[in-house]
Amino acid sequence: MRKNKKLTATQSQIYNYIVANKEQVITITLRELAQILHVAPASVVRTLTALGYKHYYELQSQIREELSRNKVVDDITYQAQYYFSANFLPxxxxxxxxxxxxxxxxxxxxxxxxxxxxxxxxxxxxxxxxxxxxxxxxxxxxxxxxxxxxxxxxxxxxxxxxxxxxxxxxxxxxxxxxxxxxxxxxxxxxxxxxxxxxxxxxxxxxxxxxxxxxxxxxxxxxxxxxxxxxxxxxxx
The missing domain is CATH 3.40.50.10490 (Glucose-6-phosphate isomerase like protein; domain 1)
Known part of the structure; x- marks a missing residue:
């Protein structure tokens, strides 16, 4: 997932939940995600915008791709590959x-x-x-x-x-x-x-x-x- 270093506290909470619950996120709607987090759907939308996503389904699509890659390599290799390819390194x-x-x-x-x-x-x-x-x-x-x-x-x-x-x-x-x-x-x-x-x-x-x-x-x-x-x- 993309990460913007200038997230608000609420946005960081939403981001951290998504990262820790990827398999669940790809199966639920944006509104359902907002209900789980006890935030307004608009808060989720603003977080996705801050992360660089145009739509919720774009996020879900990327997560599905990441999970698919994760099945091919071991977890440590996947984490290392993700880290060194992330756009926050610069x-x-x-x-x-x-x-x-x-x-x-x-x-x-x-x-x-x-x-x-x-x-x-x-x-x-x-x-x-x-x-x-x-x-x-x-x-x-x-x-x-x-x-x-x-x-x-x-x-x-x-x-x-x-x-x-x-x-x-x-x-x-x-x-x-x-x-x-x-x-x-x-x-x-x-x-x-x-x-x-x-x-x-x-x-x-x-x-x-x-x-x-x-x-x-x-x-x-x-x-x-x-x-x-x-x-x-x-x-x-």
């Missing part, structure tokens, strides 16, 4: 230039994440070190940031979070901000608490894959790609 270029500005004023890079995101923080920190910068990772959700005697004015914190809504991560981001650090976040969507607390956010807009309510299997291919892009930018 938007990264401007943000990477902003990141370079942060890097010029940064003495230390701190990577912060919990769980799988924490494992990727270790990878990201090593990539930054490989490119000649001082970097380390923190995976402790209760790390006493506020007790540090050193200023964070010259530090940039790179936060990894799929949902952007984990409360321990949110709390730590607030502590980093209070200590003067710049915040760069990588999240699945840009409409979340951590993204809104960030000075710069990179989002990748793929389907959430959650099992047993707590186990997040959302692909991390975009995160690895972004970490490597940012690490390479340090040499620029």
């Amino acid at each position: 938007d990264y270029e401007e943000k990477i230039e902003q990141f370079k500005q942060f890097a010029r004023e940064t003495k230390d890079f701190i990577f912060f994440g919990i769980g799988t995101s924490g494992d990727l923080c270790d990878y990201g920190a090593r990539q930054f070190v490989n490119n000649g910068r001082n970097a380390f990772a923190i995976g402790d959700p209760y790390y006493p940031i506020e007790l540090s005697r050193d200023s964070y004015q010259n530090k940039t914190v790179i936060v990894l979070s799929v949902s952007g809504e984990g409360q321990p991560t949110i709390d730590q981001v607030k502590h980093f901000r209070e200590q003067g650090a710049k915040i760069v976040s990588i999240t699945n969507d840009e409409d979340n608490t951590i993204a809104n607390l960030s000075d710069l956010n990179f989002s990748y807009h793929l389907e959430f894959k959650i099992i047993d309510r707590t186990i997040n299997l959302t692909t991390q291919v975009p995160v690895v790609y972004l970490l490597e892009r940012l690490s390479r930018a340090l040499a620029g």
Whole structure:
């Protein structure tokens, strides 16, 4: 599906529901979709217009095509193909230039994440070190940031979070901000608490894959790609 980065909160809600329920969307009418979401049909129409669709059936047609392709390849390959073909990739270029500005004023890079995101923080920190910068990772959700005697004015914190809504991560981001650090976040969507607390956010807009309510299997291919892009930018 196409994605416009300038959706309203209601439009983002509609978009996220469609992405997570594609097989249902191709079987129901626009009015039925509006009823499920408790919004006016006009809200759905405006969302489709913002996404670049002229008609609801155009959206359904594209979803059928995507689902058909998904039957041919495994899910990870499909997600990766979709990500690298999406039209929001060019938007990264401007943000990477902003990141370079942060890097010029940064003495230390701190990577912060919990769980799988924490494992990727270790990878990201090593990539930054490989490119000649001082970097380390923190995976402790209760790390006493506020007790540090050193200023964070010259530090940039790179936060990894799929949902952007984990409360321990949110709390730590607030502590980093209070200590003067710049915040760069990588999240699945840009409409979340951590993204809104960030000075710069990179989002990748793929389907959430959650099992047993707590186990997040959302692909991390975009995160690895972004970490490597940012690490390479340090040499620029």
